[in-house]
Amino acid sequence: xxxxxxxxxxxxxxxxxxxxxxxxxxxxxxxxxxxxxxxxxxxxxxxxxxxxxxxxxxxxxxxxxxxxxxxxxxxxxxxxxxxxxxxxxxxxxxxxxxxxxxxxxxxxxxxxxxxxxxxxxxxxxxxxxxxxxxxxxxxxxxxxxxxxxxxxxxxxxxxxxxxxxxxxxxxxxxxxxxxxxxxxxxxxxxxxxxxxxxxxxxxxxxxxxxxxxxxxxxxxxxxxxxxxxxxxxxxxxxxxxxxxxxxxx
Numbered sequence: 120x121x122x123x124x125x126x127x128x129x130x131x132x133x134x135x136x137x138x139x140x141x142x143x144x145x146x147x148x149x150x151x152x153x154x155x156x157x158x159x160x161x162x163x164x165x166x167x168x169x170x171x172x173x174x175x176x177x178x179x180x181x182x183x184x185x186x187x188x189x190x191x192x193x194x195x196x197x198x199x200x201x202x203x204x205x206x207x208x209x210x211x212x213x214x215x216x217x218x219x220x221x222x223x224x225x226x227x228x229x230x231x232x233x234x235x236x237x238x239x240x241x242x243x244x245x246x247x248x249x250x251x252x253x254x255x256x257x258x259x260x261x262x263x264x265x266x267x268x269x270x271x272x273x274x275x276x277x278x279x280x281x282x283x284x285x286x287x288x289x290x291x292x293x294x295x296x297x298x299x300x301x302x303x304x305x306x307x308x309x310x311x312x313x314x315x316x317x318x319x320x321x322x323x324x325x326x327x328x329x330x331x332x333x334x335x336x337x338x339x340x341x342x343x344x345x346x347x348x349x350x351x352x353x354x355x356x357x358x359x360x361x362x363x364x365x366x367x368x
Contacts, residue, residue: 124325126157126341126367127281127348129244130355131184131212131329134164141167144356145174151361153178154368157348160210160244161355165198169206182210182244185218188231190239200239211236212350214246214270216287226269233280234273242279244350245270246329247308251288259286259304264311271316282326283350284308289330291352298339298346301328305345334362341366 136144141163153159153176162182163171172181187197203211213236214229229245236243247266249259263284274280284304289295296304305326313321328340329350340346351363 123323124347126154127325127327128157128159128360128364128366129182129212129281129283129327129329129348129350130159130161130360131215131350131352132161132163132356133184133217133352135356136164136167138167138170140356141171145171147358147361148179149174149176151176151364154365156367157364159364162210162212168203168208172207180210181208182212183208184212184215186211186213186232186236186241188228188235190235200236200241204240209240210242210244212244212246212283214266216246216248216285216290220250220287226266229266230269230273233270237274237276237279242281244281244283244327246283246285246350248285248287248290248330254286254288260307263304263308267308267311268315271312277316277320277324280324281348282308282324283329284326285329285350291331293331295331295333295336295340296328298336298343301340301346302343305343309345332363334359337363337366 159179160182162184183203186200190199190201213232218224233243247263249262253262286296308326309321325347327348327350328346332349332351333354
């Protein structure tokens with residue numbers, strides 16, 4: 120990992136939680152100290168964003184798990200970046216594999232969402248990753264580069280973007296890409312960005328890993344040169360998340 124790229128740990132709570140459960144999570148989060156070289160961003164379900172933001176320690180930030188591509192209108196159940204900004208929320212996760220494969224979001228739609236969120240002043244955690252069959256067929260680079268291009272075409276300010284590489288076959292399955300597998304894809308993504316955007320963007324943009332990250336594997340994964348942090352699912356609901364936050368210490 121480059122000293123120029125600050126370590127980044129995101130906690131994606133997905134559709135989990137109640138006030139009672141969240142109070143327990145907040146307790147171990149607020150009792151912890153965030154390392155100086157680390158950004159920590161927690162993404163609770165949309166309805167709990169204000170509750171968490173009001174109670175989370177100042178050393179951590181909050182993120183939405185999704186938003187739509189326009190500012191307002193007849194889009195039942197959607198949330199706009201302007202609404203998130205109105206709540207004081209600066210981050211949003213876009214393109215997560217569950218949005219792609221459960222809800223059918225296309226590369227084009229994700230690109231449009233990224234553009235609008237950035238235009239509205241949000242910071243974006245943009246997710247990419249291949250499915251198991253695609254990896255087994257040797258299509259990993261083809262898939263992630265295509266997803267990256269759809270995102271890159273809609274970014275003007277890369278300082279507000281974190282790329283999350285999440286191999287779909289490793290999300291919630293207990294299977295994790297080996298440190299070497301993660302490093303290989305991250306290095307190729309960085310090279311793609313250097314070649315297709317510019318070398319400065321390739322060097323400075325944080326590329327984080329997601330997919331069954333836990334307290335046991337985080338240090339080995341985090342020690343790889345091009346792994347700049349994590350987007351954590353289930354483990355972000357447990358005290359193990361503190362160990363992951365401190366993986367670089």
